[in-house]
Amino acid sequence: MLDPLNDSYYLASAGDYRPDEPLIADIKADICIIGGGFTGLSAAVACAEARLDVVLLEAEHIGFAASGRNGGQMIPGFNMAAMDLIKLVGEDVGQQLYHLAMSARDRVHARIERHGIDCDLQHGHIHLAAKKSDFAYLEDEVAFSDRLLGRGEAVLVAPTDIDQYVNVAGYHGGIYVPKGGHLHPLKYARGLKRAAKSAGARIFEGSRAVSIREGEKVLIRTISGSVTASNVFLACDTETGDLATKAGRYTMPVLNYIIATEPLREDRARALIPSNAAVSDSRFVLNYFRLSADNRLLFAGGEKYTPKPPEDIAAFVQPYMLKLFPQLADARIHYAWGGMVGITVNRLPHIGRAGNTLFAHGYSGQGVLLTTLVGELLAELLKGDSRNFDLFEKIPHRGFPGGKLLRSPTYVVGMLYSAMMDRL
Incomplete structure (x- = not known):
């Protein structure tokens, strides 16, 4: 264990x-x-x-x-759509906060470059719609981003185009953010x-x-x-x-759990996530995953509602991975761990x-x-x-x-x- x-x-x-x-x-x-x-x-x-x-x-x-x-996912903005943020705090404050939050990505990149931090930095993040209604919401969010930041900061991905970024089934489109990405957090x-x-x-x-x-x-x-x-x-x-x-x-402290597979062959890893982007979805209890620098799939998912971790984290998370990537049934799990993240209402x-x-x-x-x-x-x-x-x-x-x-x-x-x- x-x-x-x-x-x-x-x-x-x-x-x-x-x-x-x-x-x-x-x-x-x-x-x-x-x-x-x-x-x-x-x-x-x-x-x-x-x-x-x-x-x-x-x-x-x-x-x-x-x-x-953590999952190492560099997701620009807040865990709230810009439209909803502006409804919450008003147009002027909301726009200022939104632009400030979006500047965080450039600040992190500047730190990495200025201090020569080798942290396996990669570009791109895609957020997938778990429901058709979620995709309609993402369409509005991209239009809003185009108005505030200019076209191209967020790219709407049609359901038929998802496989250009990640090869998973069951999703209804998404948003690709070129300025997102992932890194080795430690x-x-x-x-x-x-x-x-x-x-x-x-x-x-x-x-x-x-x-x-x-x-x-x-x-x-x-x-x-x-x-x-x-x-x-x-x-x-x-x-x-x-x-x-x-x-x-x-x-509120919430426990998250992540598994890492054995290193995959280059062609097999790229077949999973051709864009090498970080990936998350719109479920409340979300799945999120990415490839590591040595071609492991790092995957987090599943529901756990008590502060006590599962006795076998790998056995707990792996079924959620296999639901999206059944072709990894033969891939061994080399690492499994957990940690707490703080959330607000x-x-x-x-x-x-x-x-x-x-x-x-x-x-x-x-x-x-x-x-x-x-x-x-x-x-x-x-x-x-x-x-x-x-x-x-x-x-x-x-x-x-x-x-x-x-x-x-x-x-x-x-x-x-x-x-x-x-x-x-």
Whole structure:
């Protein structure tokens, strides 16, 4: 049986790694960042480049949680259609947020190029319509994108043309985004760490923050040390509630599971996904998959409504893969792993501040790109330009009812209903 936490393809293929030492002293900083995933690392790079004194605390090792385990899909925008975003926040704010979110892709590419991060970067993402009604919605979304961004940023794919991008049956068309793509998330996280340290950030791994005391300065304590800082930035996604209960109630942790096949022959791999794009679909409980640099199919899918992982992740996910790719029945599963992603009620990231505590979480599956954007906006804010950060605070959010004990059953009911609607 595979270890649901540690038997990931990413850990096996990212190369040797030596974590930084834990914090064992009482130190000071301008900004203390809690969390060594994409959000915290991007913030550390940007803030250090802005000549702020930066300390980053990571409870485990860099990329330990969702940032080192996710599907690696670079999906431009939000997990909400631009049309619906504008209905939610109004035309002016909605357009600004949409353009800002779309800029995240270029920001990530700029980071990769500037810092020489080798992370198996590939271009293209296709989102498939699981229902005919979904395709009609995608048609409207492409027309909306053409109006806001110009033609070609999103390409409508007719049902008869899907096989030019991916060879699967049962879908009703889709949207292809050339500026989407995929990468090796753990390699990207480690590359951001190197960039942050080169810019002057101090990074401590194995240094879980256990308490935060606010005041004129913020005191963050770990088991063996402390940081006194002008501001603290909570970049710990599903663990935000452990340090800030009020902020934490706006997200729900959801477990995702991924399998990786053995390496496939080049011709066999390209027959599955001729475009080598990242692929996702419009189901609420979605399937998403892509090819790795060594031609493995990385596939995520399936429904699981309890926090306990399945005893055999490979056996749990593989049937969903074979439903789309029955020709892989003979392909061995080499890796299977899981991780938690934070979602919000409206599937938009929850970003804001309370005094000198700042936070960002709940990317709802869109975190590979948006996290780098948020890290750079934090640096802008701390240097006195709050305009872009303020836009995110204009997004209305509702918390999940109750604390941890009630949030999970509430979410389970919602997921069961949505899964039923997928089938209908």
